[in-house]
Amino acid sequence: MLTAGISAELLTPSVRHRFVQLFGVAARKSVLSWKEVPRDRSQLLMIDQGMADAISSLGNTPCVVAVGNVGSSLLANASWVGRLEVGYTLGDLIDVLDRAAVFLLDWEARQKVIANRAPAPAVEPQAAPTAKQEFLYQLKAWVSMGAPFNNGACIRALALLSR
Secondary structure (H helix, E strand, C coil), rough: CCCEEEEEEEECCCHHHHHHHHHHHHHHCCEEEECCCCHHHEEEEEHHHHCCCCCCCCCCCCCCEEEECCHHHHHCCEEEEECCCCCCCCHHHHHHHHHHHHHHHHHHHHHHHHCCCCCCCCEEEEEEECCCCCCCCCCCCCCCCCCCCCHHHHHHHHHHHCC
């Protein structure tokens, strides 16, 4: 199973206490295997209103989960933003972790494609430029999947993709 890093350093003590209680279960139930890491190595950063005023930048973390009312100006630089209410449940935390996991899986694949792209050769003036198309897909339904893809994590991933 793939592993992703999450940092909860920017949560106030009371919100962090709630997160730690629920994260032990949520990390095992998500599409990705989540583990707590330092902020500079995390793919997902948890932040709440109490700490949002204390920082000026979120760094290069692609995913941010805002707990409560966090100003949108701070979150503008994140590639993906999730939101949780202050009194979130275990199901809410699992849902936001699954959404972040699906984004990260796609984001990492896109980063590899961008890194592997070689610079385009010089185009002759008479040649017509080729139009670049980007296709977006959304699953509308899926068939029953057999082993090893009939576990809860794969079913949750398919459910997220079909939303």
